[in-house]
Amino acid sequence: MDLGDCYRLLGLRSGASFADVKASYRRLAQQYHPDINPDDNKAKDKFIALTEAYRLLLQVVAPQEIAPQTQTVTVTHPEPTVTQTPTTLKTKPTPQPPQMSEVEQQLKWQTYEQLQIFLKQRRFPQAIALAEALAARLPQDAEVRQWQAIAYQIWGRVLIKQNQLPKAKIYLKKALKTDPHNKALWDEVQRDFQKLEQIF
DSSP, rough: OHHHHHHHTTTTTTTTTHHHHHHHHHHHHHHOOTSSTTTTTHHHHHOOOOOOOOHHHHHSSSSSGGGGGGOOOOOSSTTTOOOOOHHHOOOSOOOOOOOOOHHHOOOOHHHHHHHHHHHHHTTTHHHHHHHHHHHHHHOOOOOHHHHHHHHHHHHHHHHHHTHHHHHHHHHHHHHHHHHHTOOHHHHHHHHEEEEEHOOO
């Protein structure tokens, strides 16, 4: 797969910014995620292709939106398209993390594959423990936080089906708290909360 194919697969023009690549991947990955589309091989293939394209683009595109984090908390360049800034601004000044090492990249994606296996086998507590351990190891990684939030949400849905409603509510809230700026996740969890209200 060449770079042009990667951009096209993510619905972007060649040379799109890091923020655009990341936002597009997150939106599409949520849409085609195998857990959201069980028994849909086309969605699974699309998800795998999207992830491969995203990995390739990560090696090429520089993370531009991280630079303002080292400055004061005010945003100095008013751009109407900057929708991702709330996820990168922190109240305490943190040093800019270096690019992820090859070992960390490998660990991250091996853990992701194991996470998918646990979810497929419906081993939800193990999946959550794995996601939480990876998030502790890579606390600045937005993708890892997203995986952790999705694991919480999936477990919350299972708990609703098992009629363990208070526990389900806890995990759905954890999902929102873990990845609060993910609009697609927010919408999904709101629907889950509506189901909970109907049951109550």
